[in-house]
Amino acid sequence: xxxxxxSADLAxxxxxxxxxxxxxxxxxxIGTPIAWWLARTRSALKGVVGAVVALPLVLPPTVLGxxxxxxxxxxxxxxxxxxxxxxxxxxxxxxxxxxASVFYSLPFVVQPIQNAFEAIGERPLEVAAxxxxxxxxxxxxxxxxLARPGFLSGAILGFAHTVGEFGIVLMxxxxxxxxxxxxxxxxYDHVEALEYTQAHWLSGGMVAFSFLVLLGLYxxxxxxxxxx
Amino acid sequence: MKKTxxxxxxxxxxxxxxxxxxxxxxxxxxxxxxxxIAAQFEKDTGHKAVLSFGATGKFxxxxxxxxxxxxxxxxxxxxxxxxxxxxxxxxGSRFTYAIGKLVLWSADPNRVDAQGEVLKSGNFRHLAIxxxxxxxxxxxxxxxxxxxxxxAGLQGRFVQGENISQTQQFxxxxxAELGFVALSQVLKDGxxxxxxxxxxxxxxxxxIRQDAVLLAKGKDKPAAGALLAYLxxxxxxxxxxxxxxxxx
Numbered sequence: 498x499x500x501x502x503x504s505a506d507l508a509x510x511x512x513x514x515x516x517x518x519x520x521x522x523x524x525x526x527i528g529t530p531i532a533w534w535l536a537r538t539r540s541a542l543k544g545v546v547g548a549v550v551a552l553p554l555v556l557p558p559t560v561l562g563x564x565x566x567x568x569x570x571x572x573x574x575x576x577x578x579x580x581x582x583x584x585x586x587x588x589x590x591x592x593x594x595x596x597a598s599v600f601y602s603l604p605f606v607v608q609p610i611q612n613a614f615e616a617i618g619e620r621p622l623e624v625a626a627x628x629x630x631x632x633x634x635x636x637x638x639x640x641x642x643l644a645r646p647g648f649l650s651g652a653i654l655g656f657a658h659t660v661g662e663f664g665i666v667l668m669x670x671x672x673x674x675x676x677x678x679x680x681x682x683x684x685y686d687h688v689e690a691l692e693y694t695q696a697h698w699l700s701g702g703m704v705a706f707s708f709l710v711l712l713g714l715y716x717x718x719x720x721x722x723x724x725x
Numbered sequence: 726m727k728k729t730x731x732x733x734x735x736x737x738x739x740x741x742x743x744x745x746x747x748x749x750x751x752x753x754x755x756x757x758x759x760x761x762i763a764a765q766f767e768k769d770t771g772h773k774a775v776l777s778f779g780a781t782g783k784f785x786x787x788x789x790x791x792x793x794x795x796x797x798x799x800x801x802x803x804x805x806x807x808x809x810x811x812x813x814x815x816x817g818s819r820f821t822y823a824i825g826k827l828v829l830w831s832a833d834p835n836r837v838d839a840q841g842e843v844l845k846s847g848n849f850r851h852l853a854i855x856x857x858x859x860x861x862x863x864x865x866x867x868x869x870x871x872x873x874x875x876x877a878g879l880q881g882r883f884v885q886g887e888n889i890s891q892t893q894q895f896x897x898x899x900x901a902e903l904g905f906v907a908l909s910q911v912l913k914d915g916x917x918x919x920x921x922x923x924x925x926x927x928x929x930x931x932x933i934r935q936d937a938v939l940l941a942k943g944k945d946k947p948a949a950g951a952l953l954a955y956l957x958x959x960x961x962x963x964x965x966x967x968x969x970x971x972x973x
Contacts, residue, residue, distance in 0.1 A: 571899040588900040589851055589884045671884030671895065672856065685887075689782045689859045 506699055508675050509683035516591070516679060517659040520598040521606070524655045525648070527599065528606040532647075533636070535607070536614035551604045558601070558664025565597050566669050589671035594679075597669055598659045606655040613647020614640060650714060657710045661703075745772040747948040748793050750784040752800035752935060753888040754825060754862060754907035758968045759798065762961045770955065772948035780888035782859030788813055788940060795943025796952055798822060798935065800889070801861040805938035818939035822956050824971030825933030826908040827865045827925040832897055834921050841923035843903065844875055849882070853895040853904030856885045861933050863892075866905035869929035896920075908969035915967050935970075 535547055553561065568575045569587040576586050587593035617640060625635035641648070663681035670677030672686070680699055687696035751759045756778045763774040777784075781800040788794055788808060797814070799805050802821065808814035829844070831837045836849075843849070855863030863885070870876040884901050886892030889910065896904035911922055937956060943949030955961055962972055 566894075566898055566900065569900070585850070586900060588895075667887060668891075669900075671851070671853070671901075672887070673884060686856065686858065688786060689780060689856070689887075691782070691786060 505674060505678075506683060506695060509678050509680045509699075510702075512591075512675060512677075513660055513679040513681075516594055516598060517656045519595055520602060520659045521652055521656045523595070523599055524602060524606040525652060528603060528610060528651065528655075529648075532607045532610035532651075533614055533640070535611045550607050553601050554604050558662070559668065561597070561601060562665040562668030565600070565665065569593060569596075569669070588669045589673060589677060591676050593669060594666060594677055597665045598662055601662060601665055602655045602658045605658045606651040609650035609654065610644060610647045613644035613650075616647075617643045653710060653714050657707060661707065745948040746775055747772060747795050747943060747946060747952050748775050749777065749796045749798065749952065750788070750792070750794040751776050751778050751798045752781050752784075753778050753860075753890040754800055754909055755798055755823065755935065756890065756910075758823075758909060758964050758970075761964050762956070765960055765964075766952060766955050769960070770948075770951050772951050774948075774952055778890065780856070780859050781861065783888075793942060795940055795946055795949040796937065797940055798937045798956075800825065800933065800935055802934040802936040805936040808938055808940065813941050814938040815941065815944055818953065819936050820953075820957065821934045821973045822937045822961075823935045823965050824973070825862065825865075825935055826927070826969055826971065827862060827869065827905055827930060827933070828908045828911060829903060829923040829925060830893075830896060830906050830911050830920055831903050831922075832899055832920040833902065834919070836902060837921035837923050839923060841925070843923075844870075844873065844879065847878075849902035851884045851895075851901035851903070852879055852882045853884050853886060853892045853901035853906075855889045855892045855905070856887060860886075860888055860892075861935075862889045862905065862907055865925075865930040865933055868931065869905075869925050872929045912967075912969045915969070932971075 531546070531550065535543060535550075566588060567573050569579070570576045571580065571586060579585065579587055584592075587596060621639050621643060622635050625639045626632075630638065661681065662679070663685070666677065666679055666682055667685070670679070670682060672678050672682055678686075680703065684696050684699045684703070687693070687699065749759075749763075759776060759778075763776055767773050777794070781804050784792070784794070784797060784799070785804050785808065788797065789811070797805060797808065802819075805814055805819050809816055809819060829837055829841055831843075837843050844852075854866045857863035857867045867876065870879060884895055886895055886904075889907055892904050893906045893910050895901040896906070905925070908922075908924060911918055911920065937953060939949055939953055966972055
């Protein structure tokens with residue numbers, strides 16, 4: 498019994514790390530072009546896109562969970578699309594959690610990268626252009642290296658925020674072991690079932706993990722050190 | 726100006742404290758009947774019942790940790806007994822206000838047959854149940870599936886709601902084709918409100934005796950005592966029966 502409970506906890510930890518890793522990688526891929534566009538554009542749409550990206554900072558997870566549950570359900574637009582593609586429905590699945598988390602953690606990745614791109618300014622890219630670097634080349638060999646602290650912050654914050662996700666997972670996850678039962682949900686279950694010892698182990702672990710992540714972010718991030 | 730505001734605030738706070746209110750923790754399956762009963766209770770007695778809905782297990786943890794509830798309407802009989810033993814529930818105040826019935830339900834009118842054969846057909850992806858660790862209707866669903874010999878085969882298709890309301894919501898939105906919920910959730914005026922259902926035979930699970938208990942914080946509150954008395958009365962029992970519950 499004891500060891501079964503323990504292995505369920507470990508499975509939740511493993512699933513959470515897997516989810517956060519996949520989401521962070523996806524967000525770096527999706528968030529970088531969005532951040533680049535937001536940092537460089539003079540378009541009137543900049544405000545709109547920036548506001549949409551930042552929405553999850555303000556919205557309660559219940560709002561996102563509610564709309565995702567409807568949108569990904571059999572009658573929702575996403576659900577119709579996934580069914581037409583033969584993928585079935587997304588709620589209660591790991592890919593469903595990944596998509597929800599990408600929405601949820603988007604601003605935590607986009608904003609630090611965008612700030613870093615903006616901090617570079619026009620000059621280094623103009624210099625690169627005069628040296629006949631193509632925009633693509635300039636992006637990879639000038640902008641990205643200069644914005645490295647922003648990528649680091651974005652990756653760490655996106656990862657940590659996904660680990661800390663609870664409300665949306667509770668609403669669309671269905672609490673399935675090894676698929677959607679992440680650490681935060683497992684803790685909630687333990688507390689509800691009055692299994693305080695196990696709840697303490699996992700909760701204490703989360704506190705330690707979160708503290709170390711933020712400590713790393715604030716101690717080693719050179720971008721923050723340079724600021725006066 | 727500031728003084729006026731201060732007095733107004735004080736008056737409001739004193740007014741709130743002296744109003745006859747009772748804070749009630751209500752098992753999620755009893756949401757709809759209790760809303761109706763509370764409205765009648767307020768009309769008939771002048772007392773106001775302030776309702777919180779949720780999983781019984783969660784309420785237990787909250788009450789033990791000092792939540793301000795004065796009455797608990799649980800989804801089982803164990804939680805009230807346990808609270809009484811631990812001094813959080815008042816001795817002699819417990820009684821069974823409703824006997825819950827388990828139902829297999831789908832939002833699709835053609836999916837569930839009158840014998841529940843759909844469970845054996847396996848013609849579905851997800852079966853929603855309430856968390857059996859904390860919700861009595863979830864435990865009853867697992868017990869019934871065990872007796873039918875279907876538990877091992879269907880366990881991989883379970884999706885768990887945090888309480889019975891969330892379980893129903895998974896089915897309402899169509900994300901789970903089927904789910905075990907409380908009969909009270911799918912009845913309206915004594916008839917199935919929508920979808921299709923199979924009432925699970927009572928022989929397949931332990932009776933879900935739902936007990937009420939007066940909590941220590943409600944000991945000296947007239948409104949708390951009045952509510953418990955009201956729940957035993959004919960008006961409340963009529964509502965409870967109309968939602969498909971058994972009565973003692």
